[in-house]
Amino acid sequence: MTILRSATTAPRSVTGLRSAQSKRAMITVLGWSVALVIFFPIFWMILTGFKTESAAIADPTLIFSPTLESYQAVQARSGYTRFALNSVAVAFGSTFFALLLAIPAAYSMAFLPTKRTKGTLLWMLSTKMLPPVGVLVPIYLIFRDVGLLDTRTGLIIIYTLMNLPIVVWMLYTFFKDMPKDILEAGRMDGASTFQEVFFLLLPLTLPGIASTGLLSIILSWNEAFWSLNLTSSKAAPLTAYIASFSSPEGLFWAKLSAASTMAIAPILILGWMTQKQMVRGLTFGAVK
Amino acid sequence: MATLQLHNITKRFGDTEVIKGINLEVNDREFVVFVGPSGCGKSTLMRMIAGLESATDGDILINGQRINDVGPADRGLAMVFQSYALYPHMTVEGNMGFSMRLAGVPKEERRAKVLEAAKILQLEPLLDRKPKALSGGQRQRVAIGRAIVRNPSIFLFDEPLSNLDAALRVQMRIELARLHDELDATMIYVTHDQIEAMTMADKIVVLHDGVVEQVGSPMALYHHPCNRFVAGFIGSPKMNFLPVTLTGVAPGGVGVRLPGGGERSIPVDGTHLEESATLELGVRPEHLVLDEQGPLSGEIKVLERLGGQTSLYVQMNDELITIMADGDVAYRVNDTVHFGFAPERAHLFGADGLALPSLQQHPLAGLTRHDNRGPGAPSEEPA
Numbered sequence: 001m002t003i004l005r006s007a008t009t010a011p012r013s014v015t016g017l018r019s020a021q022s023k024r025a026m027i028t029v030l031g032w033s034v035a036l037v038i039f040f041p042i043f044w045m046i047l048t049g050f051k052t053e054s055a056a057i058a059d060p061t062l063i064f065s066p067t068l069e070s071y072q073a074v075q076a077r078s079g080y081t082r083f084a085l086n087s088v089a090v091a092f093g094s095t096f097f098a099l100l101l102a103i104p105a106a107y108s109m110a111f112l113p114t115k116r117t118k119g120t121l122l123w124m125l126s127t128k129m130l131p132p133v134g135v136l137v138p139i140y141l142i143f144r145d146v147g148l149l150d151t152r153t154g155l156i157i158i159y160t161l162m163n164l165p166i167v168v169w170m171l172y173t174f175f176k177d178m179p180k181d182i183l184e185a186g187r188m189d190g191a192s193t194f195q196e197v198f199f200l201l202l203p204l205t206l207p208g209i210a211s212t213g214l215l216s217i218i219l220s221w222n223e224a225f226w227s228l229n230l231t232s233s234k235a236a237p238l239t240a241y242i243a244s245f246s247s248p249e250g251l252f253w254a255k256l257s258a259a260s261t262m263a264i265a266p267i268l269i270l271g272w273m274t275q276k277q278m279v280r281g282l283t284f285g286a287v288k
Numbered sequence: 289m290a291t292l293q294l295h296n297i298t299k300r301f302g303d304t305e306v307i308k309g310i311n312l313e314v315n316d317r318e319f320v321v322f323v324g325p326s327g328c329g330k331s332t333l334m335r336m337i338a339g340l341e342s343a344t345d346g347d348i349l350i351n352g353q354r355i356n357d358v359g360p361a362d363r364g365l366a367m368v369f370q371s372y373a374l375y376p377h378m379t380v381e382g383n384m385g386f387s388m389r390l391a392g393v394p395k396e397e398r399r400a401k402v403l404e405a406a407k408i409l410q411l412e413p414l415l416d417r418k419p420k421a422l423s424g425g426q427r428q429r430v431a432i433g434r435a436i437v438r439n440p441s442i443f444l445f446d447e448p449l450s451n452l453d454a455a456l457r458v459q460m461r462i463e464l465a466r467l468h469d470e471l472d473a474t475m476i477y478v479t480h481d482q483i484e485a486m487t488m489a490d491k492i493v494v495l496h497d498g499v500v501e502q503v504g505s506p507m508a509l510y511h512h513p514c515n516r517f518v519a520g521f522i523g524s525p526k527m528n529f530l531p532v533t534l535t536g537v538a539p540g541g542v543g544v545r546l547p548g549g550g551e552r553s554i555p556v557d558g559t560h561l562e563e564s565a566t567l568e569l570g571v572r573p574e575h576l577v578l579d580e581q582g583p584l585s586g587e588i589k590v591l592e593r594l595g596g597q598t599s600l601y602v603q604m605n606d607e608l609i610t611i612m613a614d615g616d617v618a619y620r621v622n623d624t625v626h627f628g629f630a631p632e633r634a635h636l637f638g639a640d641g642l643a644l645p646s647l648q649q650h651p652l653a654g655l656t657r658h659d660n661r662g663p664g665a666p667s668e669e670p671a
Contacts, residue, residue, distance in 0.1 A: 181370075181373035182375060185374075185375070186375075188338060188340070189361065189390060189434070190361035190362075190391060191390055195390060204376065204377060
């Protein structure tokens with residue numbers, strides 16, 4: 001045992017070990033600082049939600065007597081549930097359709113690539129670089145003419161299209177990582193393309209598909225631009241709900257914060273529960 | 289009953305032609321090994337037979353039926369992959385029964401067939417395990433089992449042993465040979481390892497740069513390589529090559545002058561040789577004998593004692609010659625050794641790399657692995 005330990009630590013000098021330790025400590029401090037900076041606005045928002053309107057606009061303080069007044073007011077004014085259900089419907093609906101379209105697309109790109117596959121992938125991603133407002137007018141007019149304004153279907157369509165490039169891209173990297181031999185073995189065993197995908201590809205890339213789906217749900221849930229412009233009341237999701245609190249009567253910070261907290265709570269909890277999966281999914285391919 | 293014929297098979301990837309018109313005949317119940325260096329096209333050829341790759345040109349026939357346009361599953365073949373390609377999320381039983389599950393075979397029947405194959409491969413205690421809980425050798429056996437349950441007319445093996453360690457490889461080699469006898473199936477086996485080819489094959493197909501260099505029994509390839517490539521590729525350690533000059537052609541052989549000045553007559557057919565022909569002499573390390581009176585000599589540069597044998601690496605002019613000598617030779621590095629060879633063990637190659645045909649056929653050249661069985665052993669085919 002002693003021999004083993006001295007053998008493993010011998011090449012490192014004591015000072016080298018110490019500098020490695022302090023380096024690690026610095027990285028930890030830095031990581032925590034960045035995380036706190038990112039988290040602070042959310043923390044402040046949650047805090048503000050429990051204040052009275054007057055306390056919310058007073059000098060910032062951490063000590064106050066918490067109240068559910070804003071939550072009651074928010075709940076009294078408009079039905080949170082209706083907005084929440086819309087959010088659930090469009091987030092899950094669009095994710096379902098995005099996966100449905102992206103799985104075959106990513107399959108063909110990963111396993112049957114052509115000369116133009118890389119170009120197609122880049123082109124798909126480049127559509128994300130266009131500011132959405134650039135196509136607002138045509139899309140608004142089309143939606144109006146086909147009667148999709150203020151409908152869940154309309155939002156599901158637009159979110160599906162919005163997330164499709166990133167979903168295809170992510171699935172492509174997951175599929176690419178799958179050994180081709182396994183699919184070929186399936187083909188030798190008599191699997192049709194559909195069976196190959198259903199029995200082999202999907203079960204084996206399920207973690208990747210799950211994290212892609214989660215990301216798509218989060219992106220759809222948090223999307224505000226299209227929901228504000230294409231819905232008014234019937235199909236409005238939670239992002240529109242938050243926005244409704246910055247009304248012409250003025251800004252009510254406590255109520256706005258309470259509404260925002262309620263809007264992001266479900267997705268925050270979902271994200272927190274699945275964070276391991278998410279991190280794995282998002283760093284896939286980058287870290288091997 | 290399963291035979292395979294390849295007629296003029298070519299394969300192009302873009303502008304690169306990787307398989308250049310291959311013709312081949314595989315007989316029923318034959319164990320055929322495709323061997324060649326990496327990049328020679330042997331795996332591509334096998335994938336075309338399997339149907340995982342399409343042939344650019346030519347016909348693939350199984351039992352006389354053209355199957356170019358038949359899907360991989362409907363060709364009646366089963367393939368064992370180099371990486372085993374087991375389904376990681378299924379148990380051993382699930383892996384072996386997957387083809388039957390796809391075909392809609394009832395569960396009991398499936399289980400019975402899997403058990404039957406598992407018995408042959410001693411996999412019965414492992415049927416409920418997932419592949420990740422198996423050792424390399426066990427995974428390999430599952431992959432073979434998956435092929436067996438399909439009851440294929442031809443088995444295809446794509447370098448199945450290259451991921452195993454040396455000891456296991458020897459064991460699996462023996463098991464595969466046993467399996468071939470037991471199943472009585474036609475098998476095609478791809479490898480870059482000439483020892484696997486020599487030990488298992490009834491027929492070896494040597495591939496190089498997308499063309500077949502030679503087809504024949506292991507002993508025929510060893511004793512009568514048709515060109516310099518096959519001569520160098522088959523046999524370990526590699527054959528030695530020496531430049532020699534032609535001194536004369538007689539009915540009994542071709543006279544050559546060796547680098548050290550000595551002359552020998554090699555019993556090969558030199559009737560078509562021109563007077564100024566450049567020739568190369570090929571002698572295998574195990575056919576060089578240490579001999580004080582030998583016509584060749586050089587200085588020992590490296591000496592490897594393997595126990596039963598000793599490899600001597602001898603510098604002779606510009607060439608480093610390998611000699612397999614007895615394990616107990618008393619030589620040391622920097623000693624000068626004299627050596628020679630029996631002329632009938634030597635090969636002569638022309639400037640085009642082709643071997644001059646031997647005048648005497650080696651008595652074992654026609655042997656296949658099946659002929660190694662003694663007269664008492666059961667044999668389904670008369671020799």
